[in-house]
Amino acid sequence: MSSKLAIEVDGLRFQNPFVIGSGPPSTNAKIMNKAFAAGWGGVVAKTTALTDTEVVNVQPRYGKLRSKSRDNVGFQNIELISDAPFEKWEDWFKEVKDTHPEGVLIGSIMESYDKGRWQEVAARSVEAGCDALELNFSCPHGHPESGMGAAMGQDPAQVREVTAWVCEAVNVPVWAKMTPNITDITRPALAAREGGAAGVSAINTILSCIGINLKTLRPLPTVEGHSTFGGYSYLAVKPIALRMVAQIAQAAPGFSISGIGGVTSSTDAIEHILVGASTVQSCTGPMLQGMKMVSELIEGTEAFLDEHGFDSISDIVGKSLPFFTTHHHLVELQQEKRRRKEAEKRFCDSARSFFDCAKLGHLGIRKLGRSVRNDGEVVRALKSLEGRAFPNGARVTVRDVDYSSLSFEDQIKTNLDTDVMVGPHGAGLMHNIFMPDRAALVELFIDGSSANRHFHNLARWQGRSYYGSAFSNPVRAQQLVSVVAGAVSSLDLSKPY
Numbered sequence: 001m002s003s004k005l006a007i008e009v010d011g012l013r014f015q016n017p018f019v020i021g022s023g024p025p026s027t028n029a030k031i032m033n034k035a036f037a038a039g040w041g042g043v044v045a046k047t048t049a050l051t052d053t054e055v056v057n058v059q060p061r062y063g064k065l066r067s068k069s070r071d072n073v074g075f076q077n078i079e080l081i082s083d084a085p086f087e088k089w090e091d092w093f094k095e096v097k098d099t100h101p102e103g104v105l106i107g108s109i110m111e112s113y114d115k116g117r118w119q120e121v122a123a124r125s126v127e128a129g130c131d132a133l134e135l136n137f138s139c140p141h142g143h144p145e146s147g148m149g150a151a152m153g154q155d156p157a158q159v160r161e162v163t164a165w166v167c168e169a170v171n172v173p174v175w176a177k178m179t180p181n182i183t184d185i186t187r188p189a190l191a192a193r194e195g196g197a198a199g200v201s202a203i204n205t206i207l208s209c210i211g212i213n214l215k216t217l218r219p220l221p222t223v224e225g226h227s228t229f230g231g232y233s234y235l236a237v238k239p240i241a242l243r244m245v246a247q248i249a250q251a252a253p254g255f256s257i258s259g260i261g262g263v264t265s266s267t268d269a270i271e272h273i274l275v276g277a278s279t280v281q282s283c284t285g286p287m288l289q290g291m292k293m294v295s296e297l298i299e300g301t302e303a304f305l306d307e308h309g310f311d312s313i314s315d316i317v318g319k320s321l322p323f324f325t326t327h328h329h330l331v332e333l334q335q336e337k338r339r340r341k342e343a344e345k346r347f348c349d350s351a352r353s354f355f356d357c358a359k360l361g362h363l364g365i366r367k368l369g370r371s372v373r374n375d376g377e378v379v380r381a382l383k384s385l386e387g388r389a390f391p392n393g394a395r396v397t398v399r400d401v402d403y404s405s406l407s408f409e410d411q412i413k414t415n416l417d418t419d420v421m422v423g424p425h426g427a428g429l430m431h432n433i434f435m436p437d438r439a440a441l442v443e444l445f446i447d448g449s450s451a452n453r454h455f456h457n458l459a460r461w462q463g464r465s466y467y468g469s470a471f472s473n474p475v476r477a478q479q480l481v482s483v484v485a486g487a488v489s490s491l492d493l494s495k496p497y
């Protein structure tokens with residue numbers, strides 16, 4: 001088992017982040033053992049409740065949405081929680097934990113709005129061996145009619161209160177499972193955090209009608225000529241799930257998220273992790289593809305990490321979040337790109353243009369020369385700026401260039417796609433001479449040079465904004481990073497060069 005995929009979440013050690021979602025692939029001890037044997041890092045058991053809770057399932061209770069080429073795209077169920085007595089579940093939890101002590105076993109519980117019942121089902125589940133609990137605030141059909149499941153999850157005050165009851169009764173991590181059938185999923189998620197949850201699982205199924213039988217005009221799945229809205233899952237729900245996981249991650253940084261919805265392959269799982277999930281559940285996936293689907297999840301994710309040079313799955317949790325912004329900002333970014341392109345063209349057309357302008361459009365920071373004494377440390381520290389979302393849309397690329405080894409023409413070229421210079425005395429001279437059309441220029445000198453005063457004057461004379469700062473050598477890398485970050489943020493990129 002690859003250590004790259006191992007991850008610790010809320011104190012739980014997962015061999016890999018792939019977890020069976022609550023449902024048919026976790027409906028008894030035998031099938032849960034099968035999941036662990038196949039290599040899943042965790043299992044969320046099928047939801048259970050105290051034995052006197054009425055659970056009467058109907059047939060048929062599943063429906064599929066297929067593409068024109070007959071591929072499964074979406075899946076709907078009107079299945080209730082487990083109809084096995086809770087005492088049976090206590091035996092099953094013990095049996096699974098004894099057989100697979102290495103696997104993370106998460107009990108899923110649902111109850112009516114009653115403190116005693118929630119605390120009892122929670123405490124007995126943990127007593128029987130569950131490593132963590134998932135609170136089902138999200139089943140969209142059947143139980144909401146009596147105030148349970150999604151009916152609770154749609155009321156943040158109840159989510160907060162019930163989560164607090166459970167957290168008071170047990171000392172294992174508690175995840176609240178969110179319903180997507182709500183306008184703003186961050187409200188119940190934040191309420192769960194206030195109630196003491198360690199994290200949330202998102203999402204449960206989306207309330208849906210899978211189709212209508214055109215011969216009988218009856219909705220599907222049809223039970224005695226009738227149907228009820230059910231829960232939609234599988235690939236088709238992934239875009240909605242990714243949006244909701246990202247929204248929770250943005251609203252509650254540091255709060256763990258178990259991403260669920262439409263995970264059919266490693267690509268889907270990686271996407272969930274990139275938007276903020278630290279574990280990923282799949283329910284309809286193993287139902288339709290079998291438990292062995294985890295092999296592709298593992299292999300595909302390992303290949304992805306290797307390809308991008310990531311050492312650990314933890315390194316990619318939320319990695320794509322900085323790239324979500326407002327539509328307004330997208331418009332600004334595009335306008336800025338257009339302006340830059342026009343400026344580039346103007347510049348290329350000008351008399352000074354004797355070199356390739358293709359890369360003008362991005363912001364770069366360059367460490368110049370070999371004279372910086374803590375060389376590697378400085379570059380590593382500056383690299384931490386890469387990928388950071390600056391409010392003005394600036395993007396930082398750090399290139400470690402031995403300036404003195406470059407030809408004159410290459411020095412000019414290197415200057416051309418750089419707005420921020422970090423380097424020893426004289427580094428910015430070329431920049432000033434050859435880039436007078438730049439709106440903003442940041443120069444950081446790493447040898448205590450006073451030449452920046454000269455460049456300041458030059459930039460002022462050219463009507464550009466200028467930021468200059470001197471550092472003594474060796475450099476205090478973290479100080480440099482914060483100065484550069486501040487300087488980059490202060491650049492007015494809306495002005496043409």
Ligand SMILES: Cc1cc2nc3c(=O)[nH]c(=O)nc-3n(C[C@H](O)[C@H](O)[C@H](O)COP(=O)(O)O)c2cc1C
Nearest residue numbers: 021022023047077203204233234261262282283284
């Ligand atoms: C047939 C079926 C039964 C389910 N039963 C439960 C359940 O008992 N408790 C629960 O929390 N979620 C249940 N779910 C929801 C899944 O755990 C999961 O949140 C949802 O299906 C979305 O993930 P997926 O696209 O990987 O299936 C069920 C889903 C299906 C398809």
